[in-house]
Amino acid sequence: MMLQEYMEEQKKHIDARLKELLCTDVKAFETLYESMNYSLNGGGKRIRPILMLAVIEMLGKNPRPYLDMACALECVHTYSLIHDDLPAMDNDDYRRGNLTNHKVYGEGMAILAGDGLLTYAFELMASQKQIESSKIAAIISTFAQAAGPAGMVGGQAFDLESEGNMEIGIDGLKLLHKAKTGVIFKTAIDIAAILGDATQEERNALDDYALYMGLTFQITDDILDVVGDSHVLGKPVGSDEKNKKATYATIFSLEEARRLARQAAESASTSLKPFGDRARILKELVEYMLVRVN
């Protein structure tokens, strides 16, 4: 199966399950549930859950019983987007081709929709009865560390404080991206390694892949903010330059950023050598990121 077909197939399952998850019988909570579902089900490429399911498959396991784990990851990602778009953060009006959550439901409800999605993700993970409880505990611990103050929240705080400061340099940039975005890709892969019973050698290879694929995603996302089409991306472009944000595309030339993206993608593919032919989909996934900016 080609990557595009594979992604469409996995996305179909993920989208269908996400639509079923968040519902309430309590009339007083209806707006909250509507606002959570508005952002969760209003588009999105589902790269993180697809990545998780693809790694489980590469490790020789059927990914289908782990669909809810993948959906939990998407709930956390969606919460981070809702909060990232708030007036107190990036103050963006469009996301996934629609008005941002706070533009439709107001700031207070958008904050609560994010809080609800984050907390619900942990409820969903903890309720997976078909998975051994020791694995659930390991997954929740990994996930909480990645999403929390030592991971994504820390990265976002650093981002907030660095706005307008183009002097953070390459080391600052690396830390920012590793903590803010790379960490969730790494978690997708770590969870898959736990569920797929990866050996130590496989884990080492997957750690390298996570690092370089996350970097490829970040550099290409930065390039798209300069050269992308806002209709295709479903979010505004040019905001990094406007907000004087240090990114791979504002610190380096576009040519250099593209070179760094290609280099990261090559390293990601090389890390998957131990998996041989089974790694085809994951290699194509980093190629797909490159194609979007070339």
Ligand SMILES: CC(C)=CCC/C(C)=C/COP(=O)(O)OP(=O)(O)O
């Ligand atoms: C704890 C929180 C709120 C974390 C947010 C992390 C995140 C997804 C940032 C998006 O980065 P970006 O602003 O570079 O991306 P985009 O261009 O999509 O807004």
Ligand SMILES: C=C(C)CCOP(=O)(O)OP(=O)(O)O
């Ligand atoms: C981490 C970043 C840069 C936010 C956007 O992520 P995606 O490009 O995966 O966004 P969706 O497809 O989920 O909307």
